[in-house]
Amino acid sequence: MATTTSAGKAAEAAVAEHLKKTGYEIIEMNWRRRVCEIDIVAKKDKVIYFTEVKYRSSDAQGSGLDYLTDKKLKQLEFAAQLWVAENNWPGDWRLLGAAVNSSKLNVEVENIIEL
Numbered sequence: 001m002a003t004t005t006s007a008g009k010a011a012e013a014a015v016a017e018h019l020k021k022t023g024y025e026i027i028e029m030n031w032r033r034r035v036c037e038i039d040i041v042a043k044k045d046k047v048i049y050f051t052e053v054k055y056r057s058s059d060a061q062g063s064g065l066d067y068l069t070d071k072k073l074k075q076l077e078f079a080a081q082l083w084v085a086e087n088n089w090p091g092d093w094r095l096l097g098a099a100v101n102s103s104k105l106n107v108e109v110e111n112i113i114e115l
Contacts, residue, residue, distance in 0.1 A: 007055055007057070007102065008053070008055055010055075010102070011053050011054075011055035011100035011102070012029060012030070012039050012040060012053045014100055014108070014109050015039075015040060015051060015053050015098040015100060015109055015112070016029060016040055016042075018098075018109045018112065019040065019042050019044075019049075019051070019112075023044055023045075024042040024043065024044040024049065025042060025043045025044065026040065026041075026042050027041040027042060027043055027048070028040070028041040029041075031079075031083060033079070033082060035078075036075060036078055036079035036082060037079060038050050038051070038052075038076070038079045038080065038083060039051055039052055039053040039098075040053065040098075041083060046091055046092070047091065047092045047093060047094060048083075048084070048089055048091065048092070048093040048094075049093070049094050049095075049096050050076060050079065050080040050083065050093065050094070050095050050096065051095075051096040051097070051098055051112070052068060052072065052076050052095070052096070052097050052098070052115075053098045053100060054067050054068060054097065054098065054099050054100070055100045055101075055102070056099070056100070056101055057101075057102060065097050065099045065113065068097045068115070073095070073115060076095055076115075077095065080093060080095060094114055094115075095114070095115040096112055096113065096114055096115065097112070097113050097115050098112045099112075
């Protein structure tokens with residue numbers, strides 16, 4: 001993977017594919033507003049899932065999920081609440097964290113957890 005941006009995009013694409021294969025419908029990728037962003041918005045069983053993707057080129061410094069700090073979780077929750085308000089979503093919603101590792105040849109979804 002050449003750059004951090006291209007690595008991040010590949011990681012998000014890998015998570016989106018994994019979610020699709022496990023029954024999620026991808027609603028939006030890289031939803032952005034001036035003050036916040038959401039990597040993936042997906043839907044499954046009438047629930048909207050807001051997913052933060054964390055990419056690491058190796059696990060030498062821990063899992064990507066180790067980098068989901070309290071501050072990042074608060075930002076994700078704020079972004080989710082904004083998406084819900086903008087889209088008049090009346091139903092349930094949840095937060096997900098996804099860790100992705102890669103080698104030069106392959107991008108692998110390590111773990112997806114509900115936050």
